[in-house]
Every structure is written in C-alpha cells, then in structure tokens.
Amino acid sequence: MLGCVESEEGxxxxxxxxxxxxxxxxxxxxxxxTAQILELLNGGITVADLDRxxxxxxxxxxxxxxxxxxDARFGTDDDDKFDxxxxxxxxxxxxxxxxxxxxxxxxxxxxxxxxTDARDVTKPVIMFAPGTPAPTAYAxxxxxxxSLGGTExxxxxxxxxxxxxxxxxxxxxxxxxxxxxxxxxxxxxxxxPADLVKxxxxxxxSGSFFNWNDDFSDASAWGSPSNARLWAWRTSLIKWISQTGxxxxxxxxxxxxxxxxxxxxxxxxxxxxxxxxxxxxxx
Numbered sequence: 511m512l513g514c515v516e517s518e519e520g521x522x523x524x525x526x527x528x529x530x531x532x533x534x535x536x537x538x539x540x541x542x543x544t545a546q547i548l549e550l551l552n553g554g555i556t557v558a559d560l561d562r563x564x565x566x567x568x569x570x571x572x573x574x575x576x577x578x579x580x581d582a583r584f585g586t587d588d589d590d591k592f593d594x595x596x597x598x599x600x601x602x603x604x605x606x607x608x609x610x611x612x613x614x615x616x617x618x619x620x621x622x623x624x625x626t627d628a629r630d631v632t633k634p635v636i637m638f639a640p641g642t643p644a645p646t647a648y649a650x651x652x653x654x655x656x657s658l659g660g661t662e663x664x665x666x667x668x669x670x671x672x673x674x675x676x677x678x679x680x681x682x683x684x685x686x687x688x689x690x691x692x693x694x695x696x697x698x699x700x701x702x703p704a705d706l707v708k709x710x711x712x713x714x715x716s717g718s719f720f721n722w723n724d725d726f727s728d729a730s731a732w733g734s735p736s737n738a739r740l741w742a743w744r745t746s747l748i749k750w751i752s753q754t755g756x757x758x759x760x761x762x763x764x765x766x767x768x769x770x771x772x773x774x775x776x777x778x779x780x781x782x783x784x785x786x787x788x789x790x791x792x793x
Contacts, residue, residue: 527605
C-alpha cells in the first residue's frame with residue numbers, strides 16, 4: 511500500500527503518489543464529490559484559493575499548473591481542464607492526502623439538502639432528522655406576483671415567545687420549519703393556482719402573505735401540532751401558517767391547501783360584495 515511519506519518539497523504526498531488505496535480513489539468518492547472536485551478545479555480556482563480550502567501547497571500548485579497549461583494563465587487556448595478524476599490523480603504530488611483535502615473542500619456542496627421534501631408541494635408533513643443544522647438567517651423566497659414577508663413565531667409553552675418577529679429567537683426546529691415553509695411558498699408560486707391569481711385580481715387583497723410558525727417543539731409545549739393553515743388576518747394580509755413538532759416534524763401548506771383557501775376567500779369576497787376577505791381560512 512502506498513504511503514504518505516514527506517517528499518523533499520515538504521509535501522505530505524510524494525511526487526508519484528496515487529490515491530488509489532484510500533479516500534482518493536475515484537471509485538470511493540461519491541458521484542457528487544467527483545463532480546464537484548472537477549468543477550472546483552476547472553472553474554478558475556487559484557493556488558491561494560486552494561490553500562484557503564485546505565489543499566496542501568504542492569498539490570495546489572501542480573493542479574493549477576496542469577489546468578492552466580504552458581502560459582500559466584487560466585482561460586486561454588492551452589488550458590488543459592480535468593476531464594476525469596483519474597486525470598486529477600495523475601498530477602504530481604496529488605495522493606491520498608490531497609484527495610482527502612479536495613473532498614473536504616467540496617463537502618458542503620454534497621451535503622444532503624434538508625429541504626428536499628419541502629420542495630414537494632403535495633407533502634403536508636415533512637421530517638427533520640435529529641441534529642439537522644438550523645439556519646442562522648432567514649432567506650426570503652421569490653414569489654413572483656406574490657410575496658411572503660416577515661417571520662412570526664408562536665412558541666406554545668410557558669415562557670415562550672407569543673409572538674416574536676425575530677428569526678433569531680426561534681428554536682432550531684422552529685427556524686428549520688419556517689425556512690422550509692418559505693421554500694414551499696416559493697415552489698408553489700412558481701405556478702400559482704388559478705383561483706389564487708383570481709383572488710389577487712378580483713378582490714382587495716394584493717398578493718401579500720406573512721410567514722407564521724406555531725412551534726410545539728419544547729418538551730413542555732401545550733398540546734401538539736394539527737395542520738398547517740392559511741388565514742386572512744386582514745384583507746391586506748394572509749397568514750401562511752406552518753407548525754413545528756418536538757419530534758422534528760414540520761406541517762406545511764400544500765398546493766391543495768392553497769387552492770382551497772383561494773376558493774374560500776373568493777366566496778367570502780362574493781358574500782361581502784365589496785372585495786373584502788378578512789377572516790377567510792382553510793386548513
């Protein structure tokens with residue numbers, strides 16, 4: 511088995527070392543890691559960038575030199591970009607250590623997406639695995655003609671915030687669910703239901719939602735989650751309400767729920783006769 515003996519240049523990989531017996535072996539990299547390492551190296555990354563990413567100096571220099579060609583400039587005709595992971599493995603001073611460092615450098619790109627199920631607009635309940643990192647900042651969704659503003663937590667236990675409009679004061683599970691709810695909103699509004707478009711056009715509502723989360727994640731919470739819902743708090747604003755459970759569950763509005771809410775609110779506007787929809791809701 512090839513070792514990682516210090517070379518004369520001080521590299522942890524020798525000049526002819528290969529990564530075929532460890533993490534560096536292309537067959538032992540995941541498909542995502544392989545693709546992302548190639549994308550990283552072929553995207554114009556510099557020696558300094560690779561150094562900051564944790565790749566040892568000798569490997570970084572050789573990898574960039576191989577890619578940039580004889581003129582030592584990226585983006586010119588003599589560039590020799592990496593076509594396969596084996597081509598990377600053939601570069602001098604790129605052995606097990608360099609490949610492990612490259613895999614670490616792209617690890618975040620290949621981490622599982624905790625919001626995959628949130629993008630499925632048919633799922634009323636999604637789950638977050640224990641230990642899933644919670645976002646520290648809220649990412650507002652794109653909604654086209656519709657908007658989802660703000661954040662509003664209702665923490666259903668003694669001493670909980672009722673409410674707080676600060677995303678940072680949410681629990682880890684609450685913040686995960688609220689961000690998932692924003693992602694669900696964005697997915698639905700890529701192709702908004704026809705009745706929602708009609709509601710925006712034919713009533714006094716102007717397409718505004720507000721992100722609300724009922725958080726039952728604390729051990730002392732009163733009760734437990736039931737269903738996501740939509741509620742016209744005012745004609746001008748519909749609350750987009752998700753619910754968080756202590757088991758990592760997150761109840762989200764579905765496309766079907768949005769369709770039902772839109773129909774209900776259209777009926778409310780018709781009954782009122784003046785375009786007002788305050789109080790209409792669906793769950």
